[in-house]
Amino acid sequence: MDxxxxxxxxxxxxxxxxxxxxxxxASVFALYVFGALxxxxxxxTLPSLWGLPLAQYLERSGAPVGWAWLPLIGRADxxxxxxxxxxxxxxxxxxxxxxxxxxxxxxxxxxxxVLVLLAAISGLV
Amino acid sequence: xxxxxxxxWIWPIALFALTYLLGIIAVVxxxxxxxxxxxxxxxxxxxxxxxxxxxxxxxxxxGTLAAAPLLLRARLANLRLVLPLALAGSIASLFGAVIGxxxxxxxxxxxxxxTVIAVAVLLWRTDPAGHLATESDxxxxxxxxxxxxxxxxxxxxxDWRTHRTVGGLAAFAGIGFFGGVFGLGAGFANVxxxxxxxGAPLKVAVGSSGLTISIINSSAAWVYINRGAVxxxxxxxxxxxxxxxxxxGARLLRTMPANAVRHVVIVAMLIAGVRALLRGxxxxx
Numbered sequence: 001m002d003x004x005x006x007x008x009x010x011x012x013x014x015x016x017x018x019x020x021x022x023x024x025x026a027s028v029f030a031l032y033v034f035g036a037l038x039x040x041x042x043x044x045t046l047p048s049l050w051g052l053p054l055a056q057y058l059e060r061s062g063a064p065v066g067w068a069w070l071p072l073i074g075r076a077d078x079x080x081x082x083x084x085x086x087x088x089x090x091x092x093x094x095x096x097x098x099x100x101x102x103x104x105x106x107x108x109x110x111x112x113x114v115l116v117l118l119a120a121i122s123g124l125v
Numbered sequence: 126x127x128x129x130x131x132x133x134w135i136w137p138i139a140l141f142a143l144t145y146l147l148g149i150i151a152v153v154x155x156x157x158x159x160x161x162x163x164x165x166x167x168x169x170x171x172x173x174x175x176x177x178x179x180x181x182x183x184x185x186x187x188g189t190l191a192a193a194p195l196l197l198r199a200r201l202a203n204l205r206l207v208l209p210l211a212l213a214g215s216i217a218s219l220f221g222a223v224i225g226x227x228x229x230x231x232x233x234x235x236x237x238x239x240t241v242i243a244v245a246v247l248l249w250r251t252d253p254a255g256h257l258a259t260e261s262d263x264x265x266x267x268x269x270x271x272x273x274x275x276x277x278x279x280x281x282x283x284d285w286r287t288h289r290t291v292g293g294l295a296a297f298a299g300i301g302f303f304g305g306v307f308g309l310g311a312g313f314a315n316v317x318x319x320x321x322x323x324g325a326p327l328k329v330a331v332g333s334s335g336l337t338i339s340i341i342n343s344s345a346a347w348v349y350i351n352r353g354a355v356x357x358x359x360x361x362x363x364x365x366x367x368x369x370x371x372x373x374g375a376r377l378l379r380t381m382p383a384n385a386v387r388h389v390v391i392v393a394m395l396i397a398g399v400r401a402l403l404r405g406x407x408x409x410x
Binding site: 012022025026054064067069085092102105106110123 | 173175176204219
């Protein structure tokens with residue numbers, strides 16, 4: 001039995017996800033900056049907003065927080081945000097995939113990490 | 126050009142160019158890139174530091190995710206070593222991100238400046254190689270913090286193990302916290318924690334540091350995403366730039382003079398750190 005099979009499986013899954021996410025992110029960002037898809041916050045307005053502290057930016061732009069952006073995924077800026085968020089989901093997917101391959105103690109650590117990631121993703125923290 | 130009157134499209138192009146360059150030198154200098162990105166972009170671009178830190182976390186995350194498969198296959202990143210350390214760092218980074226977004230900008234900017242200047246001095250003065258651990262400590266033995274990798278330069282398999290596990294866990298919790306506050310990957314601190322403190326070989330320390338950043342930053346990044354502190358117009362060109370630059374950097378790794386690049390990085394960090402500190406103190410807005 002290869003004791004390091006978890007390394008190869010983690011690497012294979014991560015490699016594929018990174019490639020897909022890179023192409024996806026570049027593609028939807030092109031739709032955004034070339035104006036093919038309408039953003040929620042107009043590009044021309046952004047320079048007057050991006051220098052503001054977060055709280056003021058949210059107040060003036062009306063941008064949603066938490067997962068409230070999900071219904072806006074048809075807008076170019078939030079479609080780009082969804083693509084970026086894929087990068088922050090990859091570790092969770094890799095952990096879930098390798099947990100069954102890990103020795104019991106390491107699997108417990110990985111499971112605890114999954115719970116931490118889920119707490120962060122859900123917006124509980 | 127006055128930043129206030131410049132057209133919006135100048136900035137994503139400038140970010141892409143800067144992060145492409147950062148990607149190249151970060152690989153060669155053995156740093157994550159976030160430690161240069163946050164103070165440079167926070168100091169010289171028109172974006173608020175809240176959004177720069179959000180982009181900095183995602184930039185460090187994307188860069189390390191892209192490199193991790195290669196490092197795992199070469200056994201230079203060790204999942205069993207990383208699992209407990211990343212867990213400690215992740216929990217701390219969540220608190221760091223929450224506190225970082227709640228603190229006044231001037232405080233974060235000044236603290237960032239001081240941290241970056243201190244890291245530059247540390248990089249200049251310390252030898253990250255450390256001393257190899259010859260025996261595991263009891264906790265390290267239970268957690269099986271050991272492994273083997275093939276060193277092509279030596280043409281042999283190298284067995285390694287780590288010690289001072291409790292100290293290592295505490296160090297990664299501290300590093301995770303600061304990473305969350307400032308939006309950094311903090312590879313500059315991970316590598317000495319793994320090599321100097323825990324006694325891992327430098328190559329394993331560098332490889333495992335990258336994998337650790339990818340896990341810790343996945344947690345902290347969600348705090349910034351959920352609070353609306355990620356602007357795609359800033360984050361996306363930065364992510365794409367660093368990923369493409371890092372690929373070229375990995376290819377140039379053997380031919381570029383690493384020591385000269387390291388000196389360039391230290392000077393850039395000193396400039397960015399002084400700028401962040403002066404901006405935080407209100408002396409140079």
